[in-house]
Structure formats: structure tokens, C-alpha cells
Amino acid sequence: MFQIKEVILDEERELLIALLNKNNLDYEYDIDYSILVYDNDLLIATASLANNVMKCFLIIQEYSGQNITNLMFSHLVNILSQKNIFHYFVYTIPNNERIFTSLNMKTIVVTMNTVLLEGGDEIDNVLNNLKKEYSLSDNKKAAVIINANPMTLGHLYLIETAAEENKEVLVFVVSEDLSSFPFLDRFEIIKKATAHLDNVTVLPTLSYLVSKITFPKYFLKEDQLIKDEQTLIDVLVYKEYYKKIFNIKKRYLGEEPFSYNTNKYNKVLKDYLGSHIVIIKRKKVGSNIVSASLVRKLIKSNKLSKIKKYVPLATYEYLTSVKGQLIIEKIKEKKLGRH
Secondary structure, three states, X not given: OEEEEEOOOHHHHHHHHHHHHHOOOOOOOOOOEEXXXXXXXXXXXXXXXXXXXXXXXXXXXXXXXOOHHHHHHHHHHHHHHHOOOOOEEEEEOHHHHHHHHOOOOEEEEEOOOOEEEEEOOOHHHHHHHHHHHOOOOOOOEEEEEEOOOOOOHHHHHHHHHHHHHOOOEEEEEOOOOOOOOOHHHHHHHHHHHOOOOOOEEEEEOOOOOOOOOOOOOOOOOOHHHHHHHHHHXXXXXXXXXXXXXXXXXXXXXXXXXXXXXXXHHXXXXXXXXXXXXXXXXXXXEOOEEOOHHHHHHHHHOOOHHHHHHHOXXXXXXXXXXXXXHHHHHHHHHOOOOOO
């Protein structure tokens, strides 16, 4: 009889890491729950959760074909249900796709190196429910997908350009909270800043687009391969689902003169979607290209008064609020990044 043990102690985590490393896999530090599976005193398998993403599944060779994946999967689903989480994901290698589809998971997209699957709900249902929630028509639409950390006049210019050239525009706000400015705050700022545009609807990306926090690295060893896979999966999810379900005919992007990775992302989008992609020249104020990173740099340098010419009023009002002051202090304390 196999026994499942939750990883709690540091020494148990060290056993897990050693098992993964022995099998050429890496432990991921966004993990918040792990299990070890024993046959008497022999450690034979492990699996983990990072929020609602299952990862780091491993069974030693001698125990393959004994339904241990099923045992671990059922345990993790039960743990998630105790947290009222009923929608979950697995990233794995293509060779393992059939194992998880046999557990009633649905494949979302496949690349040469990675498969993304989900269980408990399906992307078609999730996105169609989002469409109903926002009372969206079946008419042709344009889309803008932004993080806006924080929203600048560059973001507003991109949205206004799309709104001027199309009858309906969807602005998807990256739902993931990896930014200095929390998602809910970014979402509200964007809604306020675009309130004058009657043909614009602001809505969340949910768990599917531009989602990096839970992307697996444990079976992809090269940094560039990891970045390439993240980009490709994101582009394929957009192409196969968002584009079709929301009837998006054009996606507007700002050109990217600074970030290599964002520029490469734009190129992959263009390669896969061709004329569907519209790239807009970045807005300038004086000789400066407007960017969220420039605004964060000014915040870090304690030059709040200079920010006003680069951001919409909604962003400036947020930054001068009590909540905004807390974000400013956090930005001053941390190392600046591109996003």
C-alpha cells in the first residue's frame, strides 16, 4: 500500500529536491504544496502545486505503470477542492499528454516541448462565460492586451488609436499579480482612463494570457527555451481561443524599442498572425518615448511631479492617493525591471 506524505519540514523538502535533481528535474520555488509517496520506507514519487498549477510530477522508473500518477493527481485535486479551487492546470512534456488526458484533463495547446492541459473547467466555457458577463456582441472586434504597470499616455494612445479605427475594442488587462501595481488597481485605472471611449470594453485576461508565474521550468533547462515556450504557448492560446471566441480581427501592439523579449514576443505574434497584428509607433512626449518603466524610474527617483506629463489623470490621481503612496514606497525599495 502506497503512502502519501505532505512535505512540511525542511528535511522533507530537501528529500524532494534531491529526488528531482537525481532525475534531471529542478525544484520550483513558487511551489506552495508538495507530497512524497512512499512504498514502506522507499521514496518512489512526488508531485507539487503552485496555486492551481500541478507540477514536478515524478515517479521512479521501477514504479511506472502502477497508477501512482492517478493517486497523486486525485490527492492534489482533493487538496485544491478543500480550498474551493476547481479549475487547475498541468504543464508537461508531449510524451506525458496521454497520462493526463486519461485523467479527464483537456489539452489546451501543444508545442514541440510543452503541453498545457486543464481540468475542472474548459477554456471555451471560461471565455464564453466572460463574454456573457460583459454582454459582448458577436460583431468584429479589435483587441489590446496590456499590463499597464502603471497605465501611461502610451497605453492610452494605443487604445484610442484602436478605438478610432474599429467599431468595438476589447482591452484585456493582464490578471496576474506580478507587477508593482496590483491587478485590481490597474484594472480600475484603465477603466477610468478609457471611460470617454464608448466603444471600448475593459476586461481581465484571466489565467490564460501573458501568464508567467506558474510556467514550468523544471523540465526545460535552457533560459532561452523557457522564454520561447512561454511566448509560443501564449500566442497559440490567443490564436486558438481568444481570437475565435471574441471574434477579434485585429490586435494592436505598441512597438518595443527597449525590451528584447517583448520585441521578440511581438515578432512571434506577427509570424503566426500576419496582418491580424497592427503595430503602432510609440507615443513620445518631447524627446522621450513614453513607457511604464520610465514612470517607475521617475517614481523611484522621487520625481512625482514629472510623472504627470506621461500618465493619464486616473494614474496620477491613484499615485497621489493613500493607496498609491504605499505602492510608491514599494517601488522605491525594489530593483526596477522592465515590467
